[in-house]
Amino acid sequence: SAVISQKPSRDICQRGTSLTIQCQVDSQVTMMFWYRQQPGQSLTLIATANQGSEATYESGFVIDKFPISRPNLTFSTLTVSNMSPEDSSIYLCSVVTPPVGQYFGPGTRLTVT
């Protein structure tokens, strides 16, 4: 399995500001995923980040709001832009390691006031 770290682990931000979340993996992976988990809800896929290409966003998520970078095979960032209280959530980075399994980072708990 992969070891995944995320920074920051938690943050409290003001409405209208932006936060960049970092995800670091201890091995090279082709695909990295960003999920959101709102309180009491399951995980919702935001986008898939492939190295060397634009991220692919799921329905309801747009690049202007959630820009993603993937500069190499072990690192990615997700920015939550122009935040509102509705963006308060846990944001999770995830990778798939063959032959099986999708593994998650510890998450970033974001509160927007």
Added chain:
Amino acid sequence: QKEVEQNSGPLSVPEGAIASLNCTYSDRGSQSFFWYRQYSGKSPELIMSIYSNGDKEDGRFTAQLNKASQYVSLLIRDSQPSDSATYLCAVNRDDKIIFGKGTRLHILP
């Protein structure tokens, strides 16, 4: 119809009994199925994966898959208080993993 459906629970099971968690999915093309455990305040942890019809056992856990019925289940034998958590069913779709809302399991001491 949602892609992955689970009963939200809570499901209460006496300690030592068998806990049975169920999941249905809508995409007949799905080939990979997963069960994750998530403790409160923690990220999901993969506990089982299954790819072919039938049963797959790993310790106290047994995953069951029926592709004709589009049904996946997880059995936990000899339930322990430490099994109390939310269990997420997940299904692959186009190289992505789609999650159900999860079933909260509570093991009664």
